Amino acid sequence: MFRRLRKPKMSVDLSLKTLQGDQSNFNNSLTNNLQENYHLLKQAFAMCSDVVFREISVQGQMKVLMIYTDGMVDAHAFEQTVLKPLLYDGLPQGLGKINSLSQACELEYFSILDTKTITKTGELIQTILTGQIAILVEHEATAFVANLKKMEKRAVEEPKLEATIRGPREGFTESLRVNTSLIRKRIPSHKLKMESFKIGKITQTDLVVTYIEGIVNVSVLKEVKKRIGQIQTDEILDSEFIEECIEDVPFSPFPQIQNTERPDIAASCLLEGKIVILMDTTPCVLIAPMTFWVGLQAADDYYDRFLYVNAMRIVRFIFSMAALFLPAFYVMLTTYHQGMIPQALMISIASARENSPFPSAIETVLMELIFEGLQEAGLRLPNQIGPLVSIVGALVIGEAAVQAGIISAPIVILVSATGIASYVIPRYSFGYAFRLLRFVLLILAASLGLFGMAVGVMAILIHVVRIQSFGVPYFSPVAPRVWKQMIDMIARVPRWMTNSRRSNG
Amino acid sequence: MLVRVTILILLLTLMATGLTGCWDLTEPNQLFYIMGSGIDKSDDGKIELSLQVPLPNQQGSNQGKGGGNPKQFVVVSGKGKNIFDAASHIVEKSSRKLFGGHRFVVVINEEVAKQGFTQWLDELIRHPDNNTRARLFIVKGITAKGFLETQYKVEKYSSLSAYQASTLIGYNNLLYEFQRDINNPVNYTILPVIESVTNNKEYEYKMHSIAILNKEHKLMTYMKDREATSALWAAGKLHHTFITHYISQGDGTISVDLRKIQRQVKLNIKGRVPSIHIKLSGKGIYTENNTNLDLLSPSVKESVTKEMSKRIQDDVRVVFDKVQKKYKSDIFGFGNEIARKHPDKWNNFKKNWDETFSKMDVTVEVNLSIQGGGLIGSGPKIAK
Numbered sequence: 049m050f051r052r053l054r055k056p057k058m059s060v061d062l063s064l065k066t067l068q069g070d071q072s073n074f075n076n077s078l079t080n081n082l083q084e085n086y087h088l089l090k091q092a093f094a095m096c097s098d099v100v101f102r103e104i105s106v107q108g109q110m111k112v113l114m115i116y117t118d119g120m121v122d123a124h125a126f127e128q129t130v131l132k133p134l135l136y137d138g139l140p141q142g143l144g145k146i147n148s149l150s151q152a153c154e155l156e157y158f159s160i161l162d163t164k165t166i167t168k169t170g171e172l173i174q175t176i177l178t179g180q181i182a183i184l185v186e187h188e189a190t191a192f193v194a195n196l197k198k199m200e201k202r203a204v205e206e207p208k209l210e211a212t213i214r215g216p217r218e219g220f221t222e223s224l225r226v227n228t229s230l231i232r233k234r235i236p237s238h239k240l241k242m243e244s245f246k247i248g249k250i251t252q253t254d255l256v257v258t259y260i261e262g263i264v265n266v267s268v269l270k271e272v273k274k275r276i277g278q279i280q281t282d283e284i285l286d287s288e289f290i291e292e293c294i295e296d297v298p299f300s301p302f303p304q305i306q307n308t309e310r311p312d313i314a315a316s317c318l319l320e321g322k323i324v325i326l327m328d329t330t331p332c333v334l335i336a337p338m339t340f341w342v343g344l345q346a347a348d349d350y351y352d353r354f355l356y357v358n359a360m361r362i363v364r365f366i367f368s369m370a371a372l373f374l375p376a377f378y379v380m381l382t383t384y385h386q387g388m389i390p391q392a393l394m395i396s397i398a399s400a401r402e403n404s405p406f407p408s409a410i411e412t413v414l415m416e417l418i419f420e421g422l423q424e425a426g427l428r429l430p431n432q433i434g435p436l437v438s439i440v441g442a443l444v445i446g447e448a449a450v451q452a453g454i455i456s457a458p459i460v461i462l463v464s465a466t467g468i469a470s471y472v473i474p475r476y477s478f479g480y481a482f483r484l485l486r487f488v489l490l491i492l493a494a495s496l497g498l499f500g501m502a503v504g505v506m507a508i509l510i511h512v513v514r515i516q517s518f519g520v521p522y523f524s525p526v527a528p529r530v531w532k533q534m535i536d537m538i539a540r541v542p543r544w545m546t547n548s549r550r551s552n553g
Numbered sequence: 554m555l556v557r558v559t560i561l562i563l564l565l566t567l568m569a570t571g572l573t574g575c576w577d578l579t580e581p582n583q584l585f586y587i588m589g590s591g592i593d594k595s596d597d598g599k600i601e602l603s604l605q606v607p608l609p610n611q612q613g614s615n616q617g618k619g620g621g622n623p624k625q626f627v628v629v630s631g632k633g634k635n636i637f638d639a640a641s642h643i644v645e646k647s648s649r650k651l652f653g654g655h656r657f658v659v660v661i662n663e664e665v666a667k668q669g670f671t672q673w674l675d676e677l678i679r680h681p682d683n684n685t686r687a688r689l690f691i692v693k694g695i696t697a698k699g700f701l702e703t704q705y706k707v708e709k710y711s712s713l714s715a716y717q718a719s720t721l722i723g724y725n726n727l728l729y730e731f732q733r734d735i736n737n738p739v740n741y742t743i744l745p746v747i748e749s750v751t752n753n754k755e756y757e758y759k760m761h762s763i764a765i766l767n768k769e770h771k772l773m774t775y776m777k778d779r780e781a782t783s784a785l786w787a788a789g790k791l792h793h794t795f796i797t798h799y800i801s802q803g804d805g806t807i808s809v810d811l812r813k814i815q816r817q818v819k820l821n822i823k824g825r826v827p828s829i830h831i832k833l834s835g836k837g838i839y840t841e842n843n844t845n846l847d848l849l850s851p852s853v854k855e856s857v858t859k860e861m862s863k864r865i866q867d868d869v870r871v872v873f874d875k876v877q878k879k880y881k882s883d884i885f886g887f888g889n890e891i892a893r894k895h896p897d898k899w900n901n902f903k904k905n906w907d908e909t910f911s912k913m914d915v916t917v918e919v920n921l922s923i924q925g926g927g928l929i930g931s932g933p934k935i936a937k
Contacts, residue, residue: 384579386655387684391588394581395586395607395609401582402582402609407580408580491567
């Protein structure tokens with residue numbers, strides 16, 4: 049029922065057309081007159097102080113106009129490959145033999161890898177702004193564009209949120225080409241296809257959809273491409289925008305598209321038959337489709353010894369469930385069903401609650417809120433104050449509150465245990481769902497006891513089983529049940545024991 | 554439109570949980586957790602119900618049980634026509650609700666037991682919160698209230714110590730098992746007894762006897778020590794036991810610790826009087842050897858086991874004779890076996906079962922299987 053709400057209408061009218069005056073200018077072609085072209089482009093780039101116009105006279109005869117964006121071009125390479133030949137007559141046959149610039153390009157007189165000729169003004173403006181150098185000549189209605197991009201980019205380093213003990217430490221960066229190269233070097237096969245799109249009317253961001261032909265699920269691929277094609281927006285700044293636009297159920301707390309910053313995870317997902325979406329200017333790549341159980345797997349599941357990994361999976365599962373159910377469970381048992389707790393524990397809890405003025409439910413909600421606040425504060429803190437706040441949080445809130453008789457001790461233990469348990473969930477975006485739903489379950493358990501909690505759990509289960517991620521049921525292989533994939537999901541067997549490829553979504 | 558409807562539904566649900574929920578929310582510190590209940594006879598036909606309830610210890614960061622022996626429980630009691638009536642009188646004196654889900658024991662004074670007490674068990678089974686795995690005891694030599702009020706030296710609550718002791722002696726009677734037994738066709742039942750032994754003004758308790766209840770569930774008689782063990786074993790209710798006997802071969806006593814105790818009943822109901830053959834078996838180890846026999850050698854083991862079995866057989870034989878002739882009550886459950894396996898024939902026996910039982914031919918066979926003897930075969934040589 050939420051499918052209709054998929055496309056958000058962000059209609060801020062900032063399109064190129066209405067930005068600067070006359071529409072007709074930018075759809076035309078360039079003219080033969082260099083002066084006219086010069087004035088047109090100068091008008092387009094008025095007040096853009098980082099766009100440089102450079103005029104040169106070649107041998108006193110030709111006037112050549114070069115336009116580029118400062119900071120985005122490799123000036124040195126350009127000087128060597130284009131300026132020098134032009135100015136110092138380094139061309140083997142001499143300039144006189146060539147009649148036009150386009151002829152020069154055709155005959156490959158400039159040793160540049162990536163070149164292009166453009167005739168439309170609008171297109172020329174776009175290419176200048178993406179870091180390419182435009183060269184215009186008198187008496188020619190074409191511009192010669194050389195791709196000599198050189199921009200500041202971050203070095204390839206380990207992503208902070210997905211660190212592993214063992215395994216590669218490379219992470220994606222903000223440059224699309226670097227990212228595609230990181231994937232390509234792990235899968236040097238011609239079947240690894242990379243289809244590119246441009247999204248965003250103003251930002252014109254490059255998007256690459258990668259998949260391995262032959263392994264990928266064709267219907268899912270079609271669906272992904274269709275949804276990307278349907279995105280109509282002016283700006284894309286992060287892959288989150290795309291994720292929101294192409295998700296099946298945007299109102300679900302559970303993410304249906306996986307995101308990662310590690311190329312090894314992306315490569316392994318590609319080999320499983322999934323589709324990876326890379327975007328320029330962001331290191332987060334999207335992987336579709338996703339299931340619930342992918343959210344509970346970590347990167348180093350396949351890099352460590354399998355016995356240990358299986359034990360850790362059990363621990364991870366228990367803690368994930370604890371992160372969701374523990375507060376609700378405690379409140380429900382101690383206020384509605386005291387008979388279910390063994391005698392000694394019950395007496396301890398009752399004694400601890402003697403001094404506390406709040407009812408269990410209110411206390412738990414309060415402490416959970418404080419804990420979430422602490423977490424959020426921890427994200428924004430500068431490094432110097434970080435340890436101080438953790439000490440303050442632990443000592444003041446935990447210890448002193450218990451001593452003062454405001455909070456009972458079991459609640460503090462409970463809340464910290466839940467907080468730690470929620471960090472065991474390997475995928476950070478998946479953990480959001482658990483943290484949100486914990487509150488819902490808590491309120492249900494506090495007002496309706498075991499019945500409320502059962503209803504809450506049923507509602508979550510029904511929701512999770514119903515939603516699909518690009519046609520793949522979210523809770524598979526448990527529901528619908530596929531035995532082979534389920535066994536791989538539960539127990540990680542050594543590689544020499546697996547015959548068939550791992551699960552497809 | 555759809556979003557609005559969804560939000561509306563969510564808001565309504567939220568309000569509904571606030572309005573209709575929480576009606577039976579009880580904080581853990583608003584309850585009295587009943588550890589043990591005691592039933593006494595009180596004047597003018599009423600019964601007195603006593604409840605042992607733990608005190609919440611007001612310790613925040615102090616650890617440990619208090620230095621001396623501060624009392625960690627309190628006993629509240631009330632009189633009434635039945636359990637619920639008495640409980641309602643207790644509530645008049647107490648500040649919290651009563652909660653019976655954690656009950657350890659139910660203790661019944663022998664006076665009450667002599668007059669029949671099973672009608673008082675109704676409330677303990679009826680309420681869904683109640684714990685039917687509580688253990689049932691009969692108290693002798695002191696009132697139930699006195700027993701609950703005693704401060705035990707080792708455990709925090711006397712009901713807890715009774716609960717744990719009954720596991721050690723090998724026979725415990727759970728409330729729901731008792732309730733099942735009294736509904737059997739032959740409903741003689743056995744209950745363990747807590748006997749108080751006054752010792753220098755401090756109460757001490759022993760659990761060494763059992764009480765036999767007759768058909769109306771009134772206390773009939775007691776049986777002590779070895780008789781009790783044999784009776785329980787023949788009835789099939791014993792879990793484990795320790796037996797010490799004089800072994801003539803070695804001219805000394807030998808003790809065994811038997812763990813896996815079983816009873817098999819073979820019925821032979823041809824004719825007007827049935828005959829029964831019982832096979833009692835037990836597996837255990839030798840725990841003490843006061844003879845010169847080497848218990849590690851297989852031949853010695855075999856002969857000693859045989860003699861031990863014979864002695865136990867004699868004990869059980871004695872018990873059978875006593876119960877059959879003197880009490881004429883089928884506490885061993887033979888009638889129930891017949892009723893289960895041959896219900897049509899049981900109809901013939903039903904009417905005069907007591908008479909039939911007293912005339913029945915019962916043979917006993919005891920098979921012990923003693924597996925180990927510890928580290929040594931025979932102890933230090935004994936001078937003769």
